[in-house]
Amino acid sequence: MKVLTDYVEISTRGHTDIIDITQQVEQVLSEAKLKNGNLTVFVSGSTAGITSIEYEPGLLKDLPEAFEKLAPTGVTYHHDAAWGDGNGYAHVRAAMLGSSFTVPIDNGKLLLGTWQQIVVIDFDNRPRKRNVVVQMMGE
Numbered sequence: 231m232k233v234l235t236d237y238v239e240i241s242t243r244g245h246t247d248i249i250d251i252t253q254q255v256e257q258v259l260s261e262a263k264l265k266n267g268n269l270t271v272f273v274s275g276s277t278a279g280i281t282s283i284e285y286e287p288g289l290l291k292d293l294p295e296a297f298e299k300l301a302p303t304g305v306t307y308h309h310d311a312a313w314g315d316g317n318g319y320a321h322v323r324a325a326m327l328g329s330s331f332t333v334p335i336d337n338g339k340l341l342l343g344t345w346q347q348i349v350v351i352d353f354d355n356r357p358r359k360r361n362v363v364v365q366m367m368g369e
């Protein structure tokens with residue numbers, strides 16, 4: 231069994247920006263030439279998360295609206311009192327979403343659904359550069 235690690239660099243606008251990284255991840259997998267196993271994507275940092283979604287305009291509005299209900303902006307967070315960086319909501323949203331996502335690899339392909347894209351969501355309150363780790367295990 232092999233373990234291979236690569237990276238996908240992205241720039242985000244912050245503010246619950248949703249970035250489709252599916253093509254970059256598929257490119258990493260095709261260069262790795264792994265046939266069977268699994269692939270984990272992981273975003274470093276405590277104000278972004280990873281999930282999958284159908285990347286279409288309606289859901290790109292629905293998901294941020296749902297996060298706004300769960301951890302609203304414009305209210306007081308204890309984190310902001312401690313650090314003064316105003317992104318308490320971003321940390322809470324990232325913690326709820328989680329920072330990694332795993333996909334099985336079969337015959338060199340990711341077993342994603344046709345309408346299922348891998349997305350990084352950057353909740354921070356400013357533009358960021360994010361280094362997304364892609365780690366593959368298999369043969």
Ligand code: ZN
Pocket residue numbers: 309313315316317318321
């Ligand atoms: Zn913070």
